[in-house]
Amino acid sequence: MRTTVLVRGVAVKYDDNDRLVAFGDFPTLETARLTLREMNLDDDEFYLSHCSDPVVVDMMARDAPATIDLARRRLSTYCIDPFRENTGIRWGIETRDERKLIGTIGYHDWVKERGYNARMGYDLMNEYRNKGLMTEAMTAAVEFGFTGMRLNRIVIHIDRRNLPSQALARKLGFTYEGTLRENAYFHGRFLDDMVFSMLAKEWRRP
Numbered sequence: 001m002r003t004t005v006l007v008r009g010v011a012v013k014y015d016d017n018d019r020l021v022a023f024g025d026f027p028t029l030e031t032a033r034l035t036l037r038e039m040n041l042d043d044d045e046f047y048l049s050h051c052s053d054p055v056v057v058d059m060m061a062r063d064a065p066a067t068i069d070l071a072r073r074r075l076s077t078y079c080i081d082p083f084r085e086n087t088g089i090r091w092g093i094e095t096r097d098e099r100k101l102i103g104t105i106g107y108h109d110w111v112k113e114r115g116y117n118a119r120m121g122y123d124l125m126n127e128y129r130n131k132g133l134m135t136e137a138m139t140a141a142v143e144f145g146f147t148g149m150r151l152n153r154i155v156i157h158i159d160r161r162n163l164p165s166q167a168l169a170r171k172l173g174f175t176y177e178g179t180l181r182e183n184a185y186f187h188g189r190f191l192d193d194m195v196f197s198m199l200a201k202e203w204r205r206p
Protein backbone atom coordinates (compact mmCIF):
# COMPACT_ATOMS: atom_id res chain seq x y z
CA MET A 1 0.00 0.00 0.00
CA ARG A 2 1.35 3.41 -0.95
CA THR A 3 1.78 6.07 1.69
CA THR A 4 0.75 9.64 0.99
CA VAL A 5 2.00 12.47 3.20
CA LEU A 6 0.93 16.09 2.84
CA VAL A 7 3.79 18.59 2.92
CA ARG A 8 2.30 22.09 3.05
CA GLY A 9 -0.75 20.73 1.24
CA VAL A 10 1.08 18.95 -1.61
CA ALA A 11 1.01 15.16 -1.77
CA VAL A 12 4.32 13.35 -1.33
CA LYS A 13 4.02 9.67 -2.19
CA TYR A 14 6.14 6.77 -1.04
CA ASP A 15 5.79 3.22 -2.35
CA ASP A 16 5.62 -0.10 -0.49
CA ASN A 17 9.39 0.01 0.05
CA ASP A 18 9.14 3.48 1.59
CA ARG A 19 10.85 5.07 -1.45
CA LEU A 20 9.74 8.38 -2.94
CA VAL A 21 7.60 8.11 -6.09
CA ALA A 22 6.04 11.61 -6.20
CA PHE A 23 7.41 14.92 -4.93
CA GLY A 24 5.49 17.34 -2.74
CA ASP A 25 6.56 21.00 -2.65
CA PHE A 26 9.75 21.78 -4.51
CA PRO A 27 12.61 21.07 -2.08
CA THR A 28 14.79 24.20 -1.85
CA LEU A 29 18.23 23.30 -0.47
CA GLU A 30 20.65 25.62 1.31
CA THR A 31 24.43 25.28 1.61
CA ALA A 32 26.98 27.68 3.10
CA ARG A 33 27.27 29.76 -0.09
CA LEU A 34 24.40 28.54 -2.27
CA THR A 35 20.67 28.15 -2.58
CA LEU A 36 19.43 25.32 -4.80
CA ARG A 37 16.02 26.48 -5.98
CA GLU A 38 13.26 25.74 -8.47
CA MET A 39 13.73 27.23 -11.92
CA ASN A 40 11.09 28.96 -14.00
CA LEU A 41 10.76 30.56 -17.44
CA ASP A 42 12.10 33.88 -16.11
CA ASP A 43 15.49 32.13 -15.98
CA ASP A 44 15.55 31.98 -19.80
CA GLU A 45 18.27 34.63 -20.35
CA PHE A 46 20.57 32.89 -17.90
CA TYR A 47 19.84 29.54 -19.49
CA LEU A 48 20.51 30.76 -23.03
CA SER A 49 23.88 32.21 -22.11
CA HIS A 50 24.77 29.24 -19.88
CA CYS A 51 23.97 26.69 -22.61
CA SER A 52 26.09 28.79 -25.00
CA ASP A 53 29.24 28.45 -22.85
CA PRO A 54 31.68 26.53 -25.10
CA VAL A 55 32.74 24.15 -22.29
CA VAL A 56 29.11 23.40 -21.38
CA VAL A 57 28.32 22.83 -25.09
CA ASP A 58 31.29 20.50 -25.43
CA MET A 59 30.85 18.54 -22.19
CA MET A 60 27.08 18.17 -22.57
CA ALA A 61 27.51 17.36 -26.30
CA ARG A 62 24.63 19.70 -27.13
CA ASP A 63 24.75 22.75 -29.34
CA ALA A 64 23.72 26.10 -27.87
CA PRO A 65 20.05 26.95 -28.40
CA ALA A 66 19.87 29.22 -31.47
CA THR A 67 17.13 31.50 -30.08
CA ILE A 68 15.61 32.51 -26.76
CA ASP A 69 12.49 30.51 -27.68
CA LEU A 70 14.55 27.36 -28.10
CA ALA A 71 16.30 28.09 -24.81
CA ARG A 72 12.91 28.41 -23.10
CA ARG A 73 11.78 25.13 -24.60
CA ARG A 74 14.93 23.38 -23.38
CA LEU A 75 14.61 25.03 -19.97
CA SER A 76 11.09 23.62 -19.67
CA THR A 77 12.03 20.16 -20.87
CA TYR A 78 15.12 19.68 -18.73
CA CYS A 79 14.70 21.96 -15.73
CA ILE A 80 11.01 22.66 -15.06
CA ASP A 81 8.82 19.81 -16.34
CA PRO A 82 10.63 16.80 -14.77
CA PHE A 83 9.75 17.90 -11.22
CA ARG A 84 6.12 18.60 -12.13
CA GLU A 85 5.86 15.25 -13.89
CA ASN A 86 7.72 13.33 -11.16
CA THR A 87 10.34 12.07 -13.59
CA GLY A 88 13.32 13.92 -12.08
CA ILE A 89 14.37 17.24 -10.59
CA ARG A 90 16.67 20.08 -11.56
CA TRP A 91 17.72 22.85 -9.22
CA GLY A 92 19.01 26.26 -10.25
CA ILE A 93 22.20 27.00 -8.31
CA GLU A 94 22.04 30.54 -6.92
CA THR A 95 24.64 32.40 -4.87
CA ARG A 96 23.32 33.36 -1.45
CA ASP A 97 25.10 36.73 -1.34
CA GLU A 98 24.16 38.13 -4.77
CA ARG A 99 21.18 35.81 -5.44
CA LYS A 100 22.66 35.21 -8.89
CA LEU A 101 21.95 32.05 -10.85
CA ILE A 102 25.29 30.41 -11.70
CA GLY A 103 24.46 26.85 -12.74
CA THR A 104 22.14 23.88 -12.49
CA ILE A 105 22.18 20.42 -10.93
CA GLY A 106 19.74 17.55 -10.73
CA TYR A 107 18.50 14.05 -11.41
CA HIS A 108 17.09 12.59 -14.60
CA ASP A 109 16.29 9.08 -15.85
CA TRP A 110 14.75 8.40 -12.43
CA VAL A 111 14.01 4.67 -12.13
CA LYS A 112 11.57 3.93 -9.32
CA GLU A 113 10.28 0.44 -8.41
CA ARG A 114 12.53 -1.35 -10.90
CA GLY A 115 15.84 -0.07 -9.52
CA TYR A 116 15.60 3.04 -7.30
CA ASN A 117 18.33 4.87 -9.19
CA ALA A 118 18.81 8.09 -11.11
CA ARG A 119 21.40 9.88 -13.23
CA MET A 120 22.92 13.08 -11.94
CA GLY A 121 23.94 16.05 -14.08
CA TYR A 122 25.44 19.44 -13.21
CA ASP A 123 27.00 22.53 -14.77
CA LEU A 124 28.43 25.78 -13.49
CA MET A 125 29.24 29.13 -15.14
CA ASN A 126 32.85 29.49 -16.12
CA GLU A 127 33.81 32.27 -13.69
CA TYR A 128 32.51 30.31 -10.69
CA ARG A 129 34.43 27.08 -11.37
CA ASN A 130 37.27 25.77 -9.21
CA LYS A 131 36.07 27.40 -6.00
CA GLY A 132 34.55 24.26 -4.53
CA LEU A 133 31.02 25.46 -5.33
CA MET A 134 29.90 22.32 -7.16
CA THR A 135 31.31 20.21 -4.33
CA GLU A 136 28.91 22.11 -2.08
CA ALA A 137 25.93 21.82 -4.46
CA MET A 138 26.57 18.13 -5.12
CA THR A 139 26.85 17.34 -1.43
CA ALA A 140 23.37 18.81 -0.88
CA ALA A 141 21.90 17.15 -3.98
CA VAL A 142 23.39 13.72 -3.18
CA GLU A 143 22.13 13.99 0.39
CA PHE A 144 18.65 14.76 -0.95
CA GLY A 145 18.90 11.88 -3.47
CA PHE A 146 19.66 9.33 -0.78
CA THR A 147 17.54 10.68 2.05
CA GLY A 148 14.70 12.63 0.39
CA MET A 149 14.19 10.49 -2.72
CA ARG A 150 15.55 7.39 -0.98
CA LEU A 151 17.50 6.36 -4.07
CA ASN A 152 19.73 3.33 -3.78
CA ARG A 153 22.13 4.31 -6.58
CA ILE A 154 23.22 7.57 -8.20
CA VAL A 155 24.98 7.43 -11.56
CA ILE A 156 27.02 10.05 -13.45
CA HIS A 157 28.16 9.72 -17.05
CA ILE A 158 31.27 11.82 -17.60
CA ASP A 159 33.03 12.51 -20.89
CA ARG A 160 36.53 10.99 -20.82
CA ARG A 161 38.04 14.44 -21.49
CA ASN A 162 36.24 16.05 -18.54
CA LEU A 163 38.93 15.91 -15.86
CA PRO A 164 37.35 18.45 -13.44
CA SER A 165 34.09 16.48 -13.35
CA GLN A 166 35.92 13.18 -12.80
CA ALA A 167 37.90 14.78 -9.95
CA LEU A 168 34.66 16.07 -8.46
CA ALA A 169 32.91 12.69 -8.64
CA ARG A 170 35.87 10.92 -7.04
CA LYS A 171 36.15 13.58 -4.33
CA LEU A 172 32.49 13.04 -3.40
CA GLY A 173 33.08 9.27 -3.12
CA PHE A 174 31.74 8.02 -6.45
CA THR A 175 33.32 4.84 -7.86
CA TYR A 176 34.45 4.56 -11.46
CA GLU A 177 32.67 1.52 -12.94
CA GLY A 178 33.86 1.44 -16.53
CA THR A 179 33.56 3.20 -19.85
CA LEU A 180 30.73 3.24 -22.36
CA ARG A 181 32.96 3.36 -25.41
CA GLU A 182 31.93 5.82 -28.13
CA ASN A 183 28.58 6.22 -26.43
CA ALA A 184 27.93 9.72 -27.73
CA TYR A 185 28.36 11.43 -31.09
CA PHE A 186 28.93 15.16 -31.39
CA HIS A 187 30.41 17.38 -34.07
CA GLY A 188 31.70 14.54 -36.18
CA ARG A 189 33.24 12.32 -33.54
CA PHE A 190 32.32 9.59 -31.11
CA LEU A 191 32.94 10.24 -27.42
CA ASP A 192 33.58 7.88 -24.52
CA ASP A 193 31.42 8.19 -21.39
CA MET A 194 32.95 7.14 -18.09
CA VAL A 195 30.38 5.76 -15.65
CA PHE A 196 30.62 6.70 -11.97
CA SER A 197 28.20 5.57 -9.29
CA MET A 198 27.52 5.72 -5.59
CA LEU A 199 25.24 3.51 -3.50
CA ALA A 200 23.22 4.77 -0.54
CA LYS A 201 25.26 2.63 1.88
CA GLU A 202 28.48 4.27 0.61
CA TRP A 203 27.40 7.87 1.15
CA ARG A 204 29.47 9.73 3.73
CA ARG A 205 28.73 13.44 4.06
CA PRO A 206 32.12 15.26 3.72
Ligand SMILES: CC(C)(COP(=O)(O)OP(=O)(O)OC[C@H]1O[C@@H](n2cnc3c(N)ncnc32)[C@H](O)[C@@H]1OP(=O)(O)O)[C@@H](O)C(=O)NCCC(=O)NCCS
Pocket residue numbers: 055056059060121122123124125128129130131132133134135136156157158159162163164165167168171
Ligand atom coordinates in the same frame (compact mmCIF):
# COMPACT_ATOMS: atom_id res chain seq x y z
C1 LIG B 1 32.58 20.02 -13.69
C2 LIG B 1 32.22 21.29 -12.93
C3 LIG B 1 30.76 21.25 -12.56
C4 LIG B 1 33.06 21.36 -11.65
O1 LIG B 1 32.57 22.44 -10.84
P1 LIG B 1 33.50 23.19 -9.79
O2 LIG B 1 32.70 24.08 -8.91
O3 LIG B 1 34.63 23.80 -10.53
O4 LIG B 1 34.00 21.97 -8.93
P2 LIG B 1 34.84 22.04 -7.59
O5 LIG B 1 35.62 23.32 -7.54
O6 LIG B 1 33.90 21.77 -6.44
O7 LIG B 1 35.80 20.78 -7.74
C5 LIG B 1 36.50 20.58 -8.95
C6 LIG B 1 37.70 19.69 -8.72
O8 LIG B 1 38.30 19.41 -9.99
C7 LIG B 1 39.68 19.69 -9.92
N1 LIG B 1 40.12 20.08 -11.25
C8 LIG B 1 39.86 21.23 -11.89
N2 LIG B 1 40.44 21.22 -13.11
C9 LIG B 1 41.06 20.02 -13.23
C10 LIG B 1 41.81 19.40 -14.24
N3 LIG B 1 42.05 20.00 -15.41
N4 LIG B 1 42.31 18.15 -14.02
C11 LIG B 1 42.06 17.51 -12.87
N5 LIG B 1 41.33 18.05 -11.85
C12 LIG B 1 40.83 19.29 -12.04
C13 LIG B 1 39.79 20.78 -8.91
O9 LIG B 1 41.09 20.87 -8.39
C14 LIG B 1 38.76 20.33 -7.87
O10 LIG B 1 39.25 19.31 -7.02
P3 LIG B 1 39.87 19.68 -5.54
O11 LIG B 1 38.79 20.42 -4.80
O12 LIG B 1 40.19 18.35 -4.96
O13 LIG B 1 41.05 20.54 -5.80
C15 LIG B 1 32.50 22.56 -13.79
O14 LIG B 1 33.83 22.48 -14.24
C16 LIG B 1 31.57 22.69 -14.98
O15 LIG B 1 30.47 23.20 -14.87
N6 LIG B 1 32.02 22.26 -16.18
C17 LIG B 1 31.21 22.37 -17.39
C18 LIG B 1 29.97 21.49 -17.38
C19 LIG B 1 30.31 20.06 -17.01
O16 LIG B 1 31.37 19.54 -17.38
N7 LIG B 1 29.41 19.40 -16.29
C20 LIG B 1 29.61 18.02 -15.85
C21 LIG B 1 29.16 17.06 -16.85
S1 LIG B 1 29.41 15.38 -16.29
